[in-house]
Amino acid sequence: MTTLLFNARRRPRAPRGAPALLLLLLAGPAPRAIANAIADDLAPATAQAPGLLERYDSGGQYGMLPITVSQLEDQLRSPDLQASVGKGAIAVLYPNVSEPFRGAFIGMIQGIEERTRVRVRSYAVDTRFDAADLNAQLKRNGTRVVIALGRQGLNVAAALDSDIEVLVGGALLLSDAEIANLNGISLTPDPALLFARLRALLPETRRVIVVYDPKKTEWLLRIAREAARGQGLELVSHEARDLGQAAQLYATLFGSADSRRDAVWLPHDTTTVEEGTLLPLILKQAWNSGVPIFSSNVLHVKKGALFAMSPNNVELGRSLASSAEGAIAGERKKGVQPLRELHTAINLRTASHMGLNIGYQQQRTFDLIYPEP
Structure with missing residues (x-):
């Protein structure tokens, strides 16, 4: 049983059958009928709520933003979405901790999302995680790079399949043995x-x-x-x-x-x-x-x-996002760097x-x- 918690900034998930419609929308002006069809497909998933989830989790309470067909059409044409198509996703693993420590990691996630155009999914994790379930979920979501925040994020990332690139951040790395096979930014x-x-x-x-x-x-x-x-x-x-x-x-x-x-x-x-x-x-x-x-x-x-x-947590997140995009683009690994943000x-x-x-x-x-x- 997984104990992973999807946290931080949820993005609308495309309904079944939507990829073909999405390609049509990205190829040119979207007919209102197509947008209406997508909205109809989304309706069952949002029947219990007035809108799509768009805000960070704060103790289980999400801010709900209503969305119209026109707004959905605009979102599907957005440069950010178009730029992310075909690039896969970035996953962020961060410790499921309470304030004030939680706020530091949320700041890093904010910086990651502000800097990258690649889709970002964030997961709050603790010591009781199912490695097989996590690997399956990341691959199902098209994850290309994992950003592991904090000591717990780093411990969880160690259980990931070797074909998923891992960047570390928001953790104090205190020995040569720890940093030997890692890439990212130390908290020192x-x-x-x-x-x-x-x-x-x-x-x-x-x-x-x-x-x-x-x-x-x-x-x-x-x-x-x-x-x-x-x-x-x-x-x-x-x-x-x-x-x-x-x-x-x-x-x-x-x-x-x-x-x-x-x-x-x-x-x-x-x-x-x-x-x-x-x-x-x-x-x-x-x-x-x-x-x-x-x-x-x-x-x-x-x-x-x-x-x-x-640490300037938001700026650290932005730097990690840039490194993640570089990894997706095939840039060479740089090892662990000290913190400059x-x-x-x-x-x-x-x-x-x-x-x-x-x-x-x-x-x-x-x-x-x-x-x-």
Whole structure:
């Protein structure tokens, strides 16, 4: 029994026997009689409702939009529909979770649908899914590419048949083993954008210090080393394989760092940026030493990091849609890329403590400001 939930933006499904009529409509001006015939065929399916389903699911309540024969005729002639004919469909798998996490995935789906002209079907999934049923449903719908959002979407996509292309997005990918055979966009910010913002805020900075677990973050450090060179920065990296080793390293590094020339970067790394006990110690050491810290996790700005970056979910969806269309067109795979669709947050209290005066014009370059006004 399937537990997959069709969610997000339903589109009208053509009734049985409609493909031939659809081709006639796309070939030229549609006779009103043909549109009337299609409307008649749709009538049994919509007899219980005043219109076709056109809105996201919000707790099981759908917005119903009435549709006339003329509107149906216009929809069938639309450039979007014509462009999607023969290209197959894009399926989006996203976790069946509650707010506020659900809203992030809905934002990604919105971006996907806004960018592509290919038909998009979205499915909310959980851990209890039937792989055979899902594969059959995707093939029945002409799916060419699956965009797997979040960790659960990625887990479900792993059970799909090999002839369906999979792109990942909206998930933190923390090891070389995880990204080896994947394509898409990680949820971790591109170090190049973090370093560029650092230089804009603190132009005298020359070194970026990072403590990381090579089992989880080596793939990101390879990207970061090149990004640092591009910004004229020296990336000084230190390996730590457990929390205790990380704590000792931070104490030593903050003790010897130059607050005018050094900055500490906190990547997405659950070993070296452990939230419960280690992060408070890092923030305290940074505050006392005056050494700025910046983070890949926007929640750290609320707690005292100078600045951080967070996903722009709609823009991420648009980028995933472009990649999906490229895959349909036969473009070569690119592997997993760090996230470049970002919002930036700053902590003005931390900036003031460091002697930074962030004026109104500069504040406008940030999407989120803490403490909140």
